[in-house]
Amino acid sequence: MSGIFYGIGVGPGDPELLTVKAINIMKEVDIIIAPKTEKKDGSVALSIARPYLKKDIEIVYQVFPMVVKFEESTAAWETNKNEILALLKAGKKIAFLTLGDPMFYSTYIYVYRLLEHEGFPIETIPGIPAFCAIGSKLGYPLVEGNDILSVIPATADPEKIKQVMAVTDNVVLMKVYKNFSSIVDTLVENEMIDNAVMLSRCGLPDEVRISDLVAEKDKKVNYLSTILARRK
Known part of the structure; x- marks a missing residue:
């Protein structure tokens, strides 16, 4: 069974500003990927989405370097990509959370580019910038x-x-x-x-x-x- 990858925009901060579609998908997925930086312990995107998550949801934290061009830090990006691919090959439904809108100055854009030619279905859910x-x-x-x-x-x-x-x-x-x-x-x-x-x-x-x-x-x-x- 093939997995599916969702990119979900959680909006600017208020959990009530998430779309109905985003909430419904988060309730159905097997794994939530919460992006974070090296300097911070938590994930703002995860804290916004948490009211809608299943109690037993698996949460995977991934560290993404804060760089202008992600090609400049390929090791970290490849590690994250391979972790996601392994979960998709295991048939998992994965939601990648991102602040605001996924296609607007977002880390998700780079993740999307890494995965778009790997043969797995990808669906991007817009959020409020x-x-x-x-x-x-x-x-x-x-x-x-x-x-x-x-x-x-x-x-x-x-x-x-x-x-x-x-x-x-x-x-x-x-x-x-x-x-x-x-x-x-x-x-x-x-x-x-x-x-x-x-x-x-x-x-x-x-x-x-x-x-x-x-x-x-x-x-x-x-x-x-x-x-x-x-x-x-």
């Missing part, structure tokens, strides 16, 4: 009319970020934890700071909202932080 949840939570329209929205990873080349922000109407800035201060400066330069807001750990118990980004620009920012901004 953090910036969509933040917009709804704060009553902050992401785009209106003919607005152009740019989604920018703050870890990108600073000059490239400035070029995009110079021509776009609205921005979503993700991964702002590494260079928050310089991102705030760029928002000021592009006259977006007055309409900028940041939410950290959206939907989780320790969620934090920062509206005055300039006053907080030297603050250490949580990894799960997203900025929404638009021009005056």
Whole structure:
């Protein structure tokens, strides 16, 4: 019997924002794969999904290096791939959990690429990205009319970020934890700071909202932080 691999987006943090399809699949699978980094013991994605898991579900933790290009750390990725393949060959139904949406800046994308030509069925279940949840939570329209929205990873080349922000109407800035201060400066330069807001750990118990980004620009920012901004 052949196994099946599911990639499930668990959304930004609130367990009630999971889709009905995601919940139904998680109740049926044999194994949950919970991704984590080397520096953290737990899995945020797993904590979000846990209310819907079977009591006897098998949970497999896999460590994924935080690198820009996964090809640069092939050993860890191959180890995880082989572990997944062994479970699939044993006929297991596996759900890989990921924050937000599986096809949006997700570790799952790399896992999917490693498995897509291995002959096993794969189904990807979409989830709500953090910036969509933040917009709804704060009553902050992401785009209106003919607005152009740019989604920018703050870890990108600073000059490239400035070029995009110079021509776009609205921005979503993700991964702002590494260079928050310089991102705030760029928002000021592009006259977006007055309409900028940041939410950290959206939907989780320790969620934090920062509206005055300039006053907080030297603050250490949580990894799960997203900025929404638009021009005056």
